[in-house]
Amino acid sequence: MGVPGKSCGPCTMCCKVLVIDHFKKDAGILCTHCIVKGGCSIYEKRPQICQDFECDWMMERSIPQTLRPDKVGTLLMEDEDSGEYHAVVDPSTPFAWRHPLMFKFLVAKAKEGTTVVAKAGLKAWRIYPSGEWAPWS
Numbered sequence: 001m002g003v004p005g006k007s008c009g010p011c012t013m014c015c016k017v018l019v020i021d022h023f024k025k026d027a028g029i030l031c032t033h034c035i036v037k038g039g040c041s042i043y044e045k046r047p048q049i050c051q052d053f054e055c056d057w058m059m060e061r062s063i064p065q066t067l068r069p070d071k072v073g074t075l076l077m078e079d080e081d082s083g084e085y086h087a088v089v090d091p092s093t094p095f096a097w098r099h100p101l102m103f104k105f106l107v108a109k110a111k112e113g114t115t116v117v118a119k120a121g122l123k124a125w126r127i128y129p130s131g132e133w134a135p136w137s
């Protein structure tokens with residue numbers, strides 16, 4: 001469950017932009033069980049990986065409503081494997097993370113000392129505390 005006052009609503013970003021091994025689904029491909037703006041068609045039987053996932057917008061009270069993933073085309077999440085903070089976008093809109101509100105948030109996050117990385121499929125860019133950004137691998 002997300003923090004009070006937050007719900008996915010019409011957002012289905014995580015069902016599209018994330019790689020989901022369970023379904024052999026690549027980034028940017030909408031899950032076949034996803035109803036656009038309607039949610040999950042197998043909600044009661046969705047796999048554990050889906051049940052466990054919540055993006056950072058859902059979990060963090062301090063992230064404003066204006067940054068709901070579908071509004072800014074960017075999903076925020078901590079990547080447990082790398083320790084990086086990821087701003088994940090659809091590969092078809094690889095610079096969606098440059099949305100002014102989102103970019104301001106990401107720079108502020110970098111200023112906290114976090115390694116902030118924007119991801120669009122196999123492409124990635126690091127965002128630095130100075131507001132500069134550059135390809136990242």
Ligand code: SF4
Nearest residue numbers: 008011012013014055
């Ligand atoms: S990206 Fe976040 S807000 Fe959007 S559907 Fe997934 S968990 Fe919900």
Ligand code: SF4
Nearest residue numbers: 015031033034040050
């Ligand atoms: S099974 Fe449901 S929750 Fe999981 S990715 Fe597909 S549509 Fe989204």
